[in-house]
Amino acid sequence: MSTENAKEPSGEAKDSLPPPSDVASDAAPSTSAASDATAMEKDAPAKKKKPVEYAIRLTKLTKAFGSKVAVDGISLRIRAGSVYGLIGPNGAGKTTTFSMMAGYLQPSDGVLEVLGHAPSNVDALRGRLGVLPQDAMLPASEKVSEFLLHLAELQGIPASKCTDAVLDVLEEVDGKGWWDVRCGGLSHGMAKRVGIAQALLGNPEVVFLDEPTAGLDPRVAYEVRQIIRRRKGRCTMVISSHNLQELEEVCDGAAILDRGRVVASGSINELTASSEEIHIDLGQGPVPLEAVRAVPFVTSAGYTESGRGGELIVTFDKKGADAETMIGQVLWVLLQNQARIAGVSKGKGLERRVMELT
Amino acid sequence: MNPLTEIRLILFRELRRQFRSTKGLVLVILSVLVATLISLALAYGEKKQREMMPVELTPEQRQAMLAEFLEKTGKDAATAKYLSSIPQTVLSMWKAATFTTPWLVLLLGYDSLASDVQYRTIRFWTVRTRRSSYFLGKWLGLFSTVAALHLAISSIVWVVSAVMGTDNIGSILRWGVQLWILSLPITAAWTGLASGIGSFFRTPMVALLTIFGTYIVVGILAIIGAVKDIEFLTFFWPNSLDDKFLLADAKHVGVGLLACALYAALPLVTGAFALSKRDV
Numbered sequence: 001m002s003t004e005n006a007k008e009p010s011g012e013a014k015d016s017l018p019p020p021s022d023v024a025s026d027a028a029p030s031t032s033a034a035s036d037a038t039a040m041e042k043d044a045p046a047k048k049k050k051p052v053e054y055a056i057r058l059t060k061l062t063k064a065f066g067s068k069v070a071v072d073g074i075s076l077r078i079r080a081g082s083v084y085g086l087i088g089p090n091g092a093g094k095t096t097t098f099s100m101m102a103g104y105l106q107p108s109d110g111v112l113e114v115l116g117h118a119p120s121n122v123d124a125l126r127g128r129l130g131v132l133p134q135d136a137m138l139p140a141s142e143k144v145s146e147f148l149l150h151l152a153e154l155q156g157i158p159a160s161k162c163t164d165a166v167l168d169v170l171e172e173v174d175g176k177g178w179w180d181v182r183c184g185g186l187s188h189g190m191a192k193r194v195g196i197a198q199a200l201l202g203n204p205e206v207v208f209l210d211e212p213t214a215g216l217d218p219r220v221a222y223e224v225r226q227i228i229r230r231r232k233g234r235c236t237m238v239i240s241s242h243n244l245q246e247l248e249e250v251c252d253g254a255a256i257l258d259r260g261r262v263v264a265s266g267s268i269n270e271l272t273a274s275s276e277e278i279h280i281d282l283g284q285g286p287v288p289l290e291a292v293r294a295v296p297f298v299t300s301a302g303y304t305e306s307g308r309g310g311e312l313i314v315t316f317d318k319k320g321a322d323a324e325t326m327i328g329q330v331l332w333v334l335l336q337n338q339a340r341i342a343g344v345s346k347g348k349g350l351e352r353r354v355m356e357l358t
Numbered sequence: 359m360n361p362l363t364e365i366r367l368i369l370f371r372e373l374r375r376q377f378r379s380t381k382g383l384v385l386v387i388l389s390v391l392v393a394t395l396i397s398l399a400l401a402y403g404e405k406k407q408r409e410m411m412p413v414e415l416t417p418e419q420r421q422a423m424l425a426e427f428l429e430k431t432g433k434d435a436a437t438a439k440y441l442s443s444i445p446q447t448v449l450s451m452w453k454a455a456t457f458t459t460p461w462l463v464l465l466l467g468y469d470s471l472a473s474d475v476q477y478r479t480i481r482f483w484t485v486r487t488r489r490s491s492y493f494l495g496k497w498l499g500l501f502s503t504v505a506a507l508h509l510a511i512s513s514i515v516w517v518v519s520a521v522m523g524t525d526n527i528g529s530i531l532r533w534g535v536q537l538w539i540l541s542l543p544i545t546a547a548w549t550g551l552a553s554g555i556g557s558f559f560r561t562p563m564v565a566l567l568t569i570f571g572t573y574i575v576v577g578i579l580a581i582i583g584a585v586k587d588i589e590f591l592t593f594f595w596p597n598s599l600d601d602k603f604l605l606a607d608a609k610h611v612g613v614g615l616l617a618c619a620l621y622a623a624l625p626l627v628t629g630a631f632a633l634s635k636r637d638v
Contacts, residue, residue, distance in 0.1 A: 104481055105637045120634075122488050126359060131485050136478035141378055150371050154486040156359050198482060 368495020554625020
C-alpha cells in the first residue's frame with residue numbers, strides 16, 4: 001500500500017476503515033510535529049533534496065471562516081510517490097484542505113507540511129511543488145509562452161533551459177501549437193491544459209490538481225487522465241475531484257471528507273473493500289445462495305433483485321484467500337448451478353462507498 | 359532565489375502587462391496628446407509674452423526680472439533666483455504632470471492586485487514567489503509605469519520648447535531631467551499609497567473607490583494644513599511636497615524626500631505584510 005491514513009480524528013470517522021497498524025502509533029502529532037516543522041524551516045536549504053517518506057502531512061488541520069468551520073481537525077499522511085484523492089460532496093472541505101496544502105489559505109490551527117516544509121516556505125518548495133488551482137484565470141493578455149516562461153524563471157529553472165522546459169510541458173499537454181496564442185484566446189479545455197502544464201513545469205516532486213477534469217468534454221477529460229497516468233510514479237500527486245470513477249482509476253489512495261472531517265481514508269482497495277468483497281451481476285435464473293455461502297472463506301452472501309436480474313454480494317475473509325481466487329471459486333459454483341452471470345467486479349466501487357459515508 | 363531576483367522578474371512582467379493593456383495604451387495615448395497640446399500652448403504663450411515686451415531682453419535679463427517678481431510674491435532671494443533659472447514652460451509642464459500623478463496612479467493601479475486576487479490569478483504566483491516580492495514587484499511596476507509616463511509627458515515639452523526656441527536646449531534638458539528626477543519621490547509616495555490600500559481588497563471596484571476616498575481624506579487634511587498653516591498636515595497630499603523640492607536648500611529637499619519615503623514605505627510595508635498573511 002502506498003498511501004496510508006494517519007488517524008481518524010473525529011467521532012464521525014468511527015465509521016471509517018480501520019487505519020493500518022503501522023501508522024496508528026505515530027498518528028497523533030501536534031506539538032512535536034510543530035516544532036519539527038519549525039526546525040526544518042531553519043535549515044531548509046540543507047534539507048531541500050532530502051528524500052521524505054511522506055510527502056504531505058496534515059495534523060489536526062483546521063480552517064474556520066468566522067464561526068463556520070470548513071475543515072475540522074483533519075489528519076492525513078500521504079506517502080511520497082503516490083497518487084492520492086480528496087473526495088467528498090460539495091462543502092465537504094476538499095478545496096479548503098487543498099488550498100491550505102497549496103498555501104493559498106492559512107490554517108486556523110494544526111500543522112501542515114509539504115516535503116517537510118510549511119507551504120508558505122516558498123523558497124524551500126520552489127520548483128518542488130506544482131499546483132493546478134481550481135477556477136484560477138490565466139492572465140488573458142499574455143501569450144502562453146510568455147506566461148509559462150515567466151513562471152519557469154520564477155521557479156528557478158536556469159534561463160537557458162526555460163524554453164525547453166516549457167516546450168516539454170506543452171508537449172505533454174498536447175499544446176505545442178499554443179506557443180503564440182494569448183491565454184485569453186484559449187478555450188476552457190485548452191486553458192485547463194495550460195494550467196496543468198504550469199503545474200508540471202520543471203518536474204516538481206509534488207503536484208496538486210484541483211478538479212483537473214471539471215467542465216471538460218469527455219475527450220479532453222480522458223486526455224487529462226492520460227497525462228496524470230503518465231506522471232504516476234514520477235511524483236506525488238494529490239487530486240481533488242468529484243469524479244469518483246476517475247479517482248478510482250488513477251489514485252492509489254484517498255480520503256473521503258464530509259462536513260470538514262475525514263470519514264474514511266486509506267488505499268483505494270481498502271476504501272472499496274475490493275480485497276474482501278466481490279459483486280456479481282446475475283441475469284434472470286437460479287441464484288444458488290446456499291452453495292455460494294458454502295464456499296470456503298465466504299463470510300456472507302446476499303442477493304438483491306433489480307429489474308431483470310440482480311446483484312450478488314459476497315464477502316470473504318481476506319486472510320484466507322485473495323479476491324481473484326474467490327472470484328474463481330464463486331463463479332465455478334454459480335456456473336455449476338446454472339446461474340447466468342452478467343458481470344463481475346471487485347469491491348463496492350468508490351461511488352457506493354462515498355454514498356454510504358456522506 | 360533571492361527576493362530581489364523575484365522582484366525583478368515580477369517588475370518586468372508587470373511593465374509588459376501595463377504597457378500592453380488597453381487601459382495602459384489609452385492612458386499613454388491620451389497623456390501624450392494632452393501633453394502635446396499643453397506644451398504647444400505654453401510655448402506659444404511664452405513666445406507671445408516675449409514678443410509683447412517693448413524691448414527684446416537677454417535670457418539673463420528675463421531671469422532677473424522673474425527673480426524680482428518671485429521675490430515680490432514672498433520667495434526668499436536664493437529661491438527666487440533658483441526658480442527663475444528654470445525654463446518656465448518646462449516648470450509649468452512639470453507642475454501639470456505632477457498634478458496628474460495621483461490620478462494616473464489611481465487609474466493604472468487600482469486593480470493591480472485586487473483583480474489578481476479576485477480572479478485567483480495570483481495563485482499561479484504564490485507557489486513560486488514570496489508574496490512580499492510579488493507585492494513589491496507589482497508596486498515597482500506601477501511606479502515605473504507612472505514614472506515613464508511622466509517622462510514621456512516631460513520629454514514632449516522639452517522637444518516643443520527646443521523647437522520653438524523658448525530656451526536653450528542645454529538648459530531645457532538639464533532642468534527637464536532634474537525636475538523629472540524630483541518627481542520620482544512624489545510618484546513613489548502616490549503609488550505606495552495606492553498599492554498599499556489596493557492590497558486589502560479582492561474587488562477592483564471597491565479598491566478604486568477606497569483609494570479615491572483616501573485621496574479625498576488626505577486632500578482635506580492637506581487643505582486644513584494649508585489654511586491653518588500646519589505644515590505637517592500639508593504633507594498628507596504628496597504633491598504639496600513639490601515646493602520643498604523647488605527650494606534652493608538641501609535641507610528642505612531632504613525633508614521632502616524623507617516625507618515621500620515615509621509616505622511610500624508605510625503603506626508598502628503594511629500592504630506586503632497583509633498580503634503575506636491573508637488568504638488568496
